[in-house]
Amino acid sequence: MIKSRPRYLNLLKIHLPITGIVSILHRISGILLFCFIPVFIGTLKYSLFSEITFQNIQYFIYKPFITLLLFIFILVLMQHFFAGLRFLLMDLDCAMDKFSSQKTAQISLLLSVVSTLAIMWGIYA
Amino acid sequence: MKGFSAWLLQRLTAVYMVVFIPLTFWIILSGMPWDFEAWQNLLNRTTVQLAVLLFVWALLFHAWIGLRDVIIDYLNPIGLRLTALSLVALFLLTHAIWIIKILWLS
Numbered sequence: 001m002i003k004s005r006p007r008y009l010n011l012l013k014i015h016l017p018i019t020g021i022v023s024i025l026h027r028i029s030g031i032l033l034f035c036f037i038p039v040f041i042g043t044l045k046y047s048l049f050s051e052i053t054f055q056n057i058q059y060f061i062y063k064p065f066i067t068l069l070l071f072i073f074i075l076v077l078m079q080h081f082f083a084g085l086r087f088l089l090m091d092l093d094c095a096m097d098k099f100s101s102q103k104t105a106q107i108s109l110l111l112s113v114v115s116t117l118a119i120m121w122g123i124y125a
Numbered sequence: 126m127k128g129f130s131a132w133l134l135q136r137l138t139a140v141y142m143v144v145f146i147p148l149t150f151w152i153i154l155s156g157m158p159w160d161f162e163a164w165q166n167l168l169n170r171t172t173v174q175l176a177v178l179l180f181v182w183a184l185l186f187h188a189w190i191g192l193r194d195v196i197i198d199y200l201n202p203i204g205l206r207l208t209a210l211s212l213v214a215l216f217l218l219t220h221a222i223w224i225i226k227i228l229w230l231s
Contacts, residue, residue, distance in 0.1 A: 030191045037188065041181065041220055045227045048168060054161040081146065084139055091136065122154040
């Protein structure tokens with residue numbers, strides 16, 4: 001038994017391995033996506049409401065602030081998507097050892113950035 | 126809902142969304158630029174309406190199980206926990222009904 005065990009959790013001193021980072025990001029992105037639900041459903045309603053509201057959306061998409069918000073939303077969505085896909089893979093007993101689980105954690109982060117850039121390119125280019 | 130059934134529903138809804146989300150991005154991005162009529166026609170198809178309804182309900186169930194886990198992990202006082210759970214449930218239920226109104230009654 002270690003005598004001087006920590007009595008409090010200093011979040012800044014905890015060093016998470018990459019698998020832990022992907023795990024906590026999955027939780028944080030999940031909470032953020034929950035907050036986006038009314039925006040998502042509201043935008044769908046607004047897009048179907050009338051010709052004018054539909055065109056408003058197409059206009060607003062090019063406002064810098066909305067572009068930034070859309071970028072963050074898609075990044076958060078893609079992080080949750082690929083981290084979740086990784087967990088589904090692990091439910092099937094794939095990539096369970098230390099080395100391969102670290103690899104899939106890195107790949108999930110990489111894919112979330114790459115797919116976000118691809119989608120942004122698809123929207124704006 | 127608890128234990129295994131919650132775990133299973135979390136996975137089943139995830140699998141449906143894993144198919145729906147890339148497909149939706151693909152359909153929207155490959156069909157750009159959209160005009161209102163084409164967009165309206167797309168969402169007037171029964172198959173699309175049902176697929177969107179199923180997606181939103183899957184999303185809301187998925188969010189319920191996820192948020193419930195987070196609330197149980199971090200909110201310990203029982204009163205606070207029950208309040209938060211009720212608010213989340215009410216929030217999700219409202220959206221479950223709202224999406225029907227958007228898809229069929231507007």
